[in-house]
Amino acid sequence: GIQVEQSPPDLILQEGANSTLRCNFSDSVNNLQWFHQNPWGQLINLFYIPSGTKQNGRLSATTVATERYSLLYISSSQTTDSGVYFCAVEQSTGNQFYFGTGTSLTVIP
Amino acid sequence: ETGVTQTPRHLVMGMTNKKSLKCEQHLGHNAMYWYKQSAKKPLELMFVYSLEERVENNSVPSRFSPECPNSSHLFLHLHTLQPEDSALYLCASSQDPLAGFYNEQFFGPGTRLTVL
Numbered sequence: 001g002i003q004v005e006q007s008p009p010d011l012i013l014q015e016g017a018n019s020t021l022r023c024n025f026s027d028s029v030n031n032l033q034w035f036h037q038n039p040w041g042q043l044i045n046l047f048y049i050p051s052g053t054k055q056n057g058r059l060s061a062t063t064v065a066t067e068r069y070s071l072l073y074i075s076s077s078q079t080t081d082s083g084v085y086f087c088a089v090e091q092s093t094g095n096q097f098y099f100g101t102g103t104s105l106t107v108i109p
Numbered sequence: 110e111t112g113v114t115q116t117p118r119h120l121v122m123g124m125t126n127k128k129s130l131k132c133e134q135h136l137g138h139n140a141m142y143w144y145k146q147s148a149k150k151p152l153e154l155m156f157v158y159s160l161e162e163r164v165e166n167n168s169v170p171s172r173f174s175p176e177c178p179n180s181s182h183l184f185l186h187l188h189t190l191q192p193e194d195s196a197l198y199l200c201a202s203s204q205d206p207l208a209g210f211y212n213e214q215f216f217g218p219g220t221r222l223t224v225l
Contacts, residue, residue, distance in 0.1 A: 086152070098151070
């Protein structure tokens with residue numbers, strides 16, 4: 001199956017700082033999503049972004065499918081941004097959907 | 110109710126018990142999924158139902174038995190589980206499986222299962 005690697009695994013930020021989270025995948029994909037999992041376990045959709053760039057408030061994401069990576073940008077981070085960020089991809093062949101291992105973000109005031 | 114709901118939110122069961130997890134989606138989607146999230150591991154896709162037919166079963170032990178009576182409801186029946194089955198079980202749904210199989214998935218809040 002496809003390998004999905006996220007970096008960094010852990011990140012601690014001061015409130016107001018910016019950050020970039022990365023998702024690398026080992027094979028071509030049809031779809032890619034970014035999620036935020038809050039401390040209660042709820043997975044919240046951030047972006048559905050198989051290619052290109054999207055922005056939503058302080059968050060933006062870019063996927064370069066031909067180079068097999070996606071980036072999630074968080075600007076002016078807030079304590080409520082804390083949690084685990086996952087990317088998930090659908091492999092182009094095989095109808096499988098794979099999650100990365102996540103980036104655990106802690107924003108301190 | 111909106112989105113994807115799951116009940117119960119927490120469940121503690123013994124290894125000889127039989128219990129069921131329920132998922133309901135209010136989004137008009139055609140596909141539903143069960144995932145397992147264990148500590149320190151990526152989410153694992155367990156089952157996929159598209160238009161009420163099971164289309165994916167990722168080598169899940171038979172002690173987990175899914176049921177999809179209609180496109181809005183999904184169950185996971187549990188029996189004779191093991192302590193290592195303790196995990197967060199997440200349900201998701203998506204729209205129009207025919208146009209890009211998985212499309213955008215929306216998740217429920219999960220059921221945190223503890224097997225004693």
